[in-house]
Amino acid sequence: MEKQSGTTSPASLAASAAAVMPAERHLTEAWARIRGRLREEVGEVEYRAWLRQMTLAGVEGDEAVVLLPTRFLRDWVRSHYGDRLRALWQQEFPGVRRVEIRVARSGAETGVAAAKAPAGPAAAAPRPAQGSADGTATAARGGTAGGLAEALAAGPGDAARHAADARTMEWAAPLDPRFTFDSFIVGRPNEFAHACARRVAERPASPGFNPLFLYGGVGLGKTHLMHAIAWAIREMHPAKSVAYMSAEKFMYRFIAALRSQNTMEFKESLRSVDVLMIDDLQFLIGKDNTQEEFFHTFNALVDAGKQIVVSADKSPSDLSGLEDRLRTRLGCGMVADIHATTYELRLSILQAKAAAAGVPVPAKVMEFLAHKITSNVRELEGALNRLIAHANLFGRPITLEGAQEVLHDILRAHDRRVTIEEIQRRVAEHYNIRLTDMSSARRARNVARPRQVAMYLAKQLTSRSLPEIGRRFGNRDHTTVMHAVSRVAELMQQDAAFAEDVELLRRMLET
Ligand SMILES: Nc1ncnc2c1ncn2[C@@H]1O[C@H](COP(=O)(O)OP(=O)(O)OP(=O)(O)O)[C@@H](O)[C@H]1O
16 A cells, blocks of 8 residues: 655655645644544554554645654554555545555654644653553554564663563553552551562562462452552563453453464463463363463463462462462462451542542541441442542532432442341341241241341342242241231331331341
């Protein structure tokens, strides 16, 4: 499509651009639209990785000339986006028949038209500062060894980082700019994992910390810590290439490589990284071939003095379903667990997130949430975000009553984590009857009424269905449960003391 060329100075094209195109302003606007469309088509990650440094030099005859800072980028954009660029140009100006992609002459400013284009991603610095909003780093496609050398030679400024990125592009998933060490709140449950993560970021592949195996329950910060390590290594060791991906992605890439009979390339690109990070390793359970491949990659990297960081929901020894030899190797570096959150940690996280959002959240509301939403940090954060969004939307201050209303579904779901066994035990204790009477056939009022209360609470506080509840109460029919629920509700209406009793039981079960 494009003819071969070397480097070019954009200024030399300005005159001809002006001569051919209707007006420079139109050209600038068209170029902004073309880039915008391309960005929509390829997605943010790909755009940032390959296309945002693209600038317009101008138009020469029937040819639009686009500049990129390195030969590596030029070749990549040419082969992957050249046709698309031409089609988009033709939509704007049918007279443009070709798109020429060149390397900007070293030190040359961007082209006249592009220089006047509205500020956009092309004007941004090549790499984001740690934790900046611009930080969704990395890309989706890979480079070659030759391209690497070129990027290293031609890249302006932080060439080492550019080179490291180029090596890992194929495998890297985007890093979340919010997940840094700065934004990670440390408390008793996660202090060990955090200290290990910091240590690995400071001194990758040091003895005793390779591999680093982070594990813990859902939503407790494993991914956050992994990203924080990756950001910090990029910052402190810019020449090191870091590849972060989920175990799922690892598997799909491996399968794709098998299908296209390209496993050598797969292996080589993986083994060329300095730090390999695999999230949610439990995904590989039962996937024997992928496990085997991962095992070999793991060995090759560790033997070559490269760092491996892995996360999973269980410790290596509890990951039954992973091959023994892999479990053994995973456990022979540093294994650090993230425990369930404590009230204090939840409160600190809420305080930090509220402060970061710049929205005043009363202490009472945060204490309430920290008490109520105990499952994981993700849900806690989700609840706070919802409160903040409501406050912003309606311009109302956050209050405890308002929070209870806005979050009623989340709070209810949490309340519902009470088990039927717990309800039966508490109710039996309260009315001083035997636990076995919850399931017995006895019909005496002093036994039957507490049983009905327990059924009522089971319906209110758990998500079990009527037949399920019936089964847990001595295999009773669902109509019996239905009757118990309506009878208790009716009695509560009629008898304030009884209602208070049931409410007290409910509160005890909820806390
Ligand atoms: N200690 C912490 N400080 C600040 N934010 C945290 C902390 N722990 C978790 N979070 C936040 O909670 C959310 C969930 O965390 P993350 O995705 O890292 O959990 P995870 O353990 O990887 O979960 P999963 O098991 O689902 O993969 C994220 O938004 C993260 O920033």
